Amino acid sequence: MTRIALITGATSGIGEQFARQLAESQTCDELWLVGRNSARLDVLKAELLPQRTVAVCADLCTTDGMMCIEAMLKEREPVISLLINSAGLGYREPVSGQSIGEISDTLNTNCNALTLMCRMCLPYMDSGSGMINIASSAGFIPQPGFAVYAASKSYVISFSQALAAELKDRRIKVTCVCPGPVTTAFQYKATKGKTEGFTGIRAKTSKTPGEVARISLKASSKGRRLVSVGFSQKLLRLAAKILPHQWIISMIK
Numbered sequence: 381m382t383r384i385a386l387i388t389g390a391t392s393g394i395g396e397q398f399a400r401q402l403a404e405s406q407t408c409d410e411l412w413l414v415g416r417n418s419a420r421l422d423v424l425k426a427e428l429l430p431q432r433t434v435a436v437c438a439d440l441c442t443t444d445g446m447m448c449i450e451a452m453l454k455e456r457e458p459v460i461s462l463l464i465n466s467a468g469l470g471y472r473e474p475v476s477g478q479s480i481g482e483i484s485d486t487l488n489t490n491c492n493a494l495t496l497m498c499r500m501c502l503p504y505m506d507s508g509s510g511m512i513n514i515a516s517s518a519g520f521i522p523q524p525g526f527a528v529y530a531a532s533k534s535y536v537i538s539f540s541q542a543l544a545a546e547l548k549d550r551r552i553k554v555t556c557v558c559p560g561p562v563t564t565a566f567q568y569k570a571t572k573g574k575t576e577g578f579t580g581i582r583a584k585t586s587k588t589p590g591e592v593a594r595i596s597l598k599a600s601s602k603g604r605r606l607v608s609v610g611f612s613q614k615l616l617r618l619a620a621k622i623l624p625h626q627w628i629i630s631m632i633k
């Protein structure tokens with residue numbers, strides 16, 4: 381029985397770092413890397429473990445993309461040791477400034493695809509398998525100017541914690557990871573190329589994608605359910621718990 385780790389968002393940022401670290405640790409027979417950028421997938425496959433890496437070119441926003449992954453699972457029947465849902469996006473713009481397509485892509489990738497991936501992979505998991513869902517600290521508080529993204533990540537936090545409780549008896553661990561700013565292409569895409577990276581407090585508290593992947597893998601191996609990455613994000617989570625959200629929102633605005 382082939383044991384695999386399946387990673388969405390593997391072509392870039394945090395997902396790519398998961399792929400690199402798992403390839404190095406050789407804990408699985410195969411790595412399945414999912415992304416839309418086929419050229420990037422091919423480069424990674426060649427760089428990592430060519431014989432043991434499966435490149436899955438799929439757009440998670442489309443039914444075709446999801447069906448492609450489902451068909452591969454049905455055909456090969458692997459045991460999924462680890463599912464990592466890292467694919468995600470968001471636009472730093474008021475709701476009125478975002479197109480219907482942008483909002484739809486955000487919700488489809490961050491919420492719909494993540495949920496369907498978890499459901500689709502469950503029949504292939506056994507006792508000891510794990511899921512890592514990448515949410516965000518943005519999911520702890522409503523965020524004007526980043527409303528759709530923050531709400532989508534609240535969904536991931538809520539869904540992951542409920543799923544963890546549902547799967548406890550099957551001994552399948554679900555770990556939801558909430559990073560703050562991470563130095564990837566995310567910010568550039570979120571601002572449509574207006575800013576390259578983070579500034580001010582965000583730059584000071586930012587983590588590298590490698591750090592996030594390492595912390596997440598460790599948390600998953602310990603069976604942790606909700607992880608805030610870094611001290612500043614732990615503080616933010618605490619503040620979101622004890623302070624009135626209206627007050628925090630007026631500070632953000």
Ligand SMILES: NC(=O)c1ccc[n+]([C@@H]2O[C@H](COP(=O)([O-])OP(=O)(O)OC[C@H]3O[C@@H](n4cnc5c(N)ncnc54)[C@H](OP(=O)(O)O)[C@@H]3O)[C@@H](O)[C@H]2O)c1
Nearest residue numbers: 389391392393394415416417440467468516561562564566
């Ligand atoms: N960077 C941050 O500051 C930060 C902070 C907190 C949370 N996060 C979360 O961390 C996760 C990873 O983000 P990142 O920072 O690594 O950003 P990134 O470098 O932009 O990576 C995003 C990944 O998502 C994939 N993706 C996007 N839409 C997709 C679709 N429709 N179908 C398939 N794959 C798709 C991209 O692959 P293709 O382009 O190949 O499709 C890419 O591999 C996201 O869920 C993000 O919300 C990021």
